[in-house]
Amino acid sequence: MTDTREITLTVNGTEHTIDVEPRQLLVHAIREELDLTGTHIGCDTGNCGACTVLKDGEPIKSCLMFATQADGSELMTVEGMEDLPEAGEDLHPLQEGFREEHGLQCGYCTPGMLMSGKALLDENPDPSEEEIREAISGNLCRCTGYQNIVRSIEYAAEELEAGEIAAADGGVVTDADGSTITPAEMTDADGEFDCGVENCCGGPMTDRDHDSIAGGESE
Numbered sequence: 001m002t003d004t005r006e007i008t009l010t011v012n013g014t015e016h017t018i019d020v021e022p023r024q025l026l027v028h029a030i031r032e033e034l035d036l037t038g039t040h041i042g043c044d045t046g047n048c049g050a051c052t053v054l055k056d057g058e059p060i061k062s063c064l065m066f067a068t069q070a071d072g073s074e075l076m077t078v079e080g081m082e083d084l085p086e087a088g089e090d091l092h093p094l095q096e097g098f099r100e101e102h103g104l105q106c107g108y109c110t111p112g113m114l115m116s117g118k119a120l121l122d123e124n125p126d127p128s129e130e131e132i133r134e135a136i137s138g139n140l141c142r143c144t145g146y147q148n149i150v151r152s153i154e155y156a157a158e159e160l161e162a163g164e165i166a167a168a169d170g171g172v173v174t175d176a177d178g179s180t181i182t183p184a185e186m187t188d189a190d191g192e193f194d195c196g197v198e199n200c201c202g203g204p205m206t207d208r209d210h211d212s213i214a215g216g217e218s219e
């Protein structure tokens with residue numbers, strides 16, 4: 001009979017109690033026991049960063065830790081990004097950034113990049129290019145190249161800052177001609193909030209690689 005241990009993990013805000021083998025890696029518990037396959041496995045040896053998740057707010061490589069070592073902790077995976085308050089009704093600004101700045105091709109590294117980017121922006125909302133490169137230095141991308149990934153994170157930093165300024169102004173947005181618009185004035189005929197800026201506040205979006213940035217069907 002296989003020896004198992006009961007552990008409790010709070011993942012993306014939901015508490016799970018699961019049985020795991022003592023030697024089961026955290027990444028395998030996330031993918032196989034919780035069915036959250038947005039967290040990828042690239043090497044299983046701590047080299048690629050594809051398995052990066054946030055553990056109690058810190059980015060960790062989940063292939064370098066046994067699931068039992070994470071007992072009692074709070075985890076965040078890519079699947080949780082769309083539920084964050086700053087995601088509005090759709091994607092988190094970081095996910096939007098990867099879509100807008102073409103920060104992915106095959107998307108394999110993307111969940112890990114998003115988690116490292118999230119940890120960076122939580123700690124440093126206005127990072128320099130050098131600081132972004134340092135933050136993602138443990139995440140390898142075999143196809144996109146890092147320039148677009150850096151731009152994606154810069155995009156998110158700008159979007160998050162703009163959102164904070166708008167919130168501080170009571171949601172008032174300054175239009176291109178300098179006039180201001182209130183949220184009530186940005187409601188369309190169907191009552192949907194739309195600020196009129198492309199890819200902002202529910203504006204037009206493409207579905208390019210949605211699964212990679214949202215952790216949907218990714219395997």
Ligand code: FES
Binds near residue numbers: 040043044052062063
């Ligand atoms: S799978 Fe964990 S670092 Fe590569």
Ligand code: FES
Binds near residue numbers: 107110
């Ligand atoms: S590994 Fe393919 S997009 Fe990074």
